[in-house]
Amino acid sequence: MTTNIDNTLIQATVTRRDDHTDDIAVFELAAADGSALPVFEAGAHIDVVVGPELIRQYSLSNAPGATSYRLGILNDPDSRGGSRQIHAELKAGAEVQISAPRNHFPLAMDAEHSLLIxxxxxxxxxxxMAYALKAAGKSFELHYCSRSQSKAAFLEELEREFGDSLTLHFDDAGEASRIDPKALAAARPGTHLYVCGPSGFMDWVIEQGKAAGLPDSQIHFEYFNAEVDISGEAFEVYAETSDVTVQVGPNESIAAALKAAGVRVQMSCEEGVCGTCICDVSEGTPDHRDHFLTDEEKEDNDQIALCCSRAKSSRLVVDI
Known part of the structure; x- marks a missing residue:
């Protein structure tokens, strides 16, 4: 399985830009030719082509069924260039290439209660997700955690649309404002927990959800960045479709070794969170280091994220 977003690129126009805080801008996008954009479901994201070899993923934040796409983008000081360039260049009227929506973070609409963090x-x-659950008349809570009110976007809309279902947690408001995911997850039977945010925050929320007794099948998450460790012993990779064999060095990614040998590898995040570079494995045992594949998929050992994972065996055969 290989992914090629070139098949689904859409020329889009920024119809509106609002700077909600000093480091969060909200962009509305429409198809440049006036056609309808592909429909999306809650939890979906799109790829944004920032420049040559620079593609980033951003979640769609408006109600499913909307005729436009809305993105909230943080100008991250630790960014590798994508968010900084978007903040600098994407103004109202600018054109940008995007992919059709993909959803690796879907809602379980049959859940008795949904806890969104x-x-x-x-x-x-x-x-x-909150819009989808509200429209379906489902039970849910929406918790927004931020360093301070001044750093939080969408506040007026969230308070207007979700009322008593919304709880705000600001670090600078003291201990009483802090969220307790363990207590929340244990409070309602049949709860499904959803979390997205900085990786350390997500790891903590997921741990608290498990401590509250939620099974893995009721804990849902999507990382948008992660620390990756590509170090390890050297090994051989045979790219079966391309008929190319490479040696992957101790501090080299499989993707980098393949690209150096002329094999085209589609990548985006380069941190093992987006799934763009996932490839089938027909021989050998992967050393999974991504945050995209589920635990069950990793146990099958028949797929690998080329940007960050390595090999436990001396040789891998991959379908690329």
């Missing part, structure tokens, strides 16, 4: 800019997919 967004940390910082991780609130964006939670907004779309």
């Amino acid at each position: 967004g940390g910082g800019i991780g609130i964006t997919p939670m907004i779309a």
Whole structure:
């Protein structure tokens, strides 16, 4: 399985830009030719082509069924260039290439209760989920965690649309404002927990959800960045479709080794969170280091994220 977003690129226009805080801008996009954009479901994201070899993923934050796409983008000081360039260049009227929506973070609409927790800019997919749950008359809570009110986007809309279902948690408001995911997850039977935000925050929320007794099948998450460790012993990779064999060095990614040998590898996040570079494995045992594949998929050992994962065996055969 290989992914090629070139098949689904859409020329889009920024119809509106609002700077909600000093580091969060909200962009509305429409098809440049006036046609209808593909429909999306809550939890979906799109790829944004920032420049040559620079593609980033952003969650859709408006209500499913909307005729436009809305993105909330943090100008991250630790960014590798994508968000900084978007903040600098995407003004109203600008054109940009995007992919059709993909959804690796879907809602379980049959859940008895949904607990939505967004940390910082991780609130964006939670907004779309809250709209979907509200429209379906489902039981849910929306929790927005931010360092301060001045750093929080979408506040007026969230308070207007979700009322008593919304709880705000600001770090600078003291201990009483802090969220307790363990207590929340244990409070209602049949709860499904959803979380998105900085990786450390997400790891903590997921741990608290498990401590509250939620099974893995009721804990849902989507990382938008992560620390990756590509170090390890050297190994061989045979790209079966391309008929190319490479040696992957101790501090080299499989993707980098393949690209150096002339094999085209489609990548985006380069941090093992987006799934763009996932490839089938027909021989050998992967050393999974991504945050995209589920635990069950990793146990099958028949797929690998080329940007960050390595090999436990001396040789891998991959379908690329």
